[in-house]
Amino acid sequence: MSKIPVYQPQLDGNVSTYVNECLSSGWISSRGEFISRFEEAFAQYVGAEAATTVSNGTVAIHLALEALGVGPGDEVIVPSFTYIASVNTIIQSGAIPVFVDSLTETLQVDPALIEAAITPRTKAVMAVHLYGHPCDMDAIVAICQNRRLYLIEDCAEGFGSRWKGQHVGTFGDAATFSFFGNKTITTGEGGMVIARDPEVMERCRRLKSQGVSPTREYWHDMLGFNYRMTNIQAAIGLAQLERADEFLASKTKLAETYAERFASLPVRTHVPVGEVTHSYWMCSLLVDDSRIRDDLRSHLSRAGIETRPFFAMAHHMPHCRTEQVLPIGEDLSARGINLPSYPGLSSEQIERICESVSGYFERAA
Ligand SMILES: *Cc1c(COP(=O)(O)O)cnc(C)c1O
Secondary structure: OOOEOOOOOOOOOOHHHHHHHHHHHOOOOOOOHHHHHHHHHHHHHHOOOOOEEEOOHHHHHHHHHHHHOOOOOOEEEEEOOOOOHHHHHHHHOOOEEEEEOEOOOOOOEOHHHHHHHOOOOEEEEEEEOHHHOOOOHHHHHHHHHHOOOEEEEEOOOOOOOEEOOEEOOOOOOEEEEEOEOOOOOOOEOOEEEEEOOHHHHHHHHHHOEOOEOOOOOOOEOOOOOEOOOOHHHHHHHHHHHHOHHHHHHHHHHHHHHHHHHOOOOOOEEOOOOOOEEOOOOOEEEEOOOHHHHHHHHHHHHHOOEOOEEOOOOHHHOHHHOOOOOOHHHHHHHHHEEEEOOOOOOOHHHHHHHHHHHHHHHHHHO
16 A cells, blocks of 8 residues: 655656756856746745745845844744744844743634734844745734834745735745645745845845845955755746646645535535635644644554644744643644645546544444
């Protein structure tokens, strides 16, 4: 019986053609035509003025924070229920993450709790569009405008996600994407930053390349990094972007199949709430308690089906632990499972997953 992983990239289309162009031309490092072609096509896809490539989605967030001038003495409000990179990059910038709880229905940060967490030191809010469902951007944009806070969107899991038709990442001051191997479009490792203010965008471009002066060779007038993407990664990214609509359509169909097939089971799928486009980075299930969650995962594992638990809460991690109780996120984190969610799943594989999940609850009944 073949194993079904949680994720697997689809590397067909023009991937090998474009990569071979890099190899035969010799442009394998961080200069080359695919960099700008990928940046321009990506900006156009999400509806941004411009975009700049980076080596992964984590440094993308760090670069955005640095370019906005977030640093020591500042607080950044972030959901604790997120992937750890959202939080680590705040700490790396020298700022302090201030954790808030999430909402049960959408799994996204609770805007009312953002408002309540603002102090005189708050500099920015980080909205994370978790598992492909957008955050409440009306509420979060209003809070950031009224309270004069930067809004950074971590869209690593939000490629293809829209709030009232508008692509996530275009609501705030800066936004970041990840192209890790299991993200909706991939470059192996890779990321992208977009920013509203052209000056912030320009600072991102300089900071990612050792802070080099645009006019004087080997002159570095700011503390920069090497966060550049390679032309080979960008070649893969451009080919992936050409397939993006197909990937998103099959992921949506998969999520709808799971929702239909599990409708009468004691589980909740992650359905879109409000006027949103859910991109279903991950198709998830919430079961009644953590014991069932672990048991169901073992049952699926014995059937050769890989699953992932929901993220652990960031405020429980040793390096950024707080004594807060964030009951919604803590509860979600203990009860959630991600199912295989990639566009290349065959109908036989989908059938096997659905049968196996249903079989678990029939056996338990
Ligand atoms: C994947 C991910 C990141 C980090 O991206 P990498 O490319 O793995 O560095 C950041 N935030 C969230 C929410 C993610 O899912």
